Amino acid sequence: MAVRVQREDFDCGAEIAALTAGRTEIGAVVTFSGLVRDSGGLASLELEHYPGMTEKALAAIEAEAVSRWELQASLVIHRYGRLAPGDRIMMVATASRHRQAAFEAAEFLMDYLKSRAPFWKKESGPDGGRWVDATESDEAALARWK
Amino acid sequence: MSELRVRYFAWLRERVGESSETVETGAETVRGLVDELSAREERYALAFADLSAVRVAVDEELADLSAPLAGVREVAFFPPMTGG
Numbered sequence: 032m033a034v035r036v037q038r039e040d041f042d043c044g045a046e047i048a049a050l051t052a053g054r055t056e057i058g059a060v061v062t063f064s065g066l067v068r069d070s071g072g073l074a075s076l077e078l079e080h081y082p083g084m085t086e087k088a089l090a091a092i093e094a095e096a097v098s099r100w101e102l103q104a105s106l107v108i109h110r111y112g113r114l115a116p117g118d119r120i121m122m123v124a125t126a127s128r129h130r131q132a133a134f135e136a137a138e139f140l141m142d143y144l145k146s147r148a149p150f151w152k153k154e155s156g157p158d159g160g161r162w163v164d165a166t167e168s169d170e171a172a173l174a175r176w177k
Numbered sequence: 178m179s180e181l182r183v184r185y186f187a188w189l190r191e192r193v194g195e196s197s198e199t200v201e202t203g204a205e206t207v208r209g210l211v212d213e214l215s216a217r218e219e220r221y222a223l224a225f226a227d228l229s230a231v232r233v234a235v236d237e238e239l240a241d242l243s244a245p246l247a248g249v250r251e252v253a254f255f256p257p258m259t260g261g
Contacts (some may be wrong), residue, residue: 150260
């Protein structure tokens with residue numbers, strides 16, 4: 032179980048290999064990676080966060096996932112700083128004996144870290160900068176886990 | 178009066194013009210602090226004009242405007258989060 036908040040890029044394949052090395056009880060690994068999407072004219076994406084609270088919030092979300100599903104391992108990596116279209120923003124990985132726990136826990140982690148981890152995105156393009164708004168669907172996604 | 182560290186993120190940081198400051202306050206709740214700051218200078222009043230768009234953390238934990246400030250070291254104001 033680990034959480035990393037970092038400026039640097041990461042290698043999804045190497046992370047999965049490290050997560051599962053020597054862990055022959057693991058039968059399923061689910062990963063999700065978020066990328067910087069260019070919907071037209073995006074020059075860069077600035078990710079701001081709240082150092083200190085970010086790590087605590089992600090660790091709390093991960094601990095909640097571990098309490099709800101039988102996970103053998105989990106990992107959350109989230110970047111901050113200036114990113115370009117196509118760059119990796121974050122990844123979650125969950126590992127379990129059977130696939131259902133890994134799938135569900137990965138979705139849970141994503142739903143919660145979208146609207147409960149203190150990150151904010153600012154898009155820069157030809158018309159200047161714009162803060163990305165939270166969406167109603169992000170908040171609604173939490174309801175199914177209550 | 179007590180001394181608090183107040184932090185601002187995203188567009189709240191831009192409107193207030195600071196990312197962090199030390200504030201002397203007599204406020205008993207986060208809402209009281211918001212009212213005090215808003216009365217102090219226009220930039221705070223503008224940043225806090227629509228409180229439905231403002232989220233709060235007290236000592237790095239999510240809280241709401243009614244959260245008490247007794248014993249608190251740090252309060253942060255920011256818009257709804259957009260991680261992932």
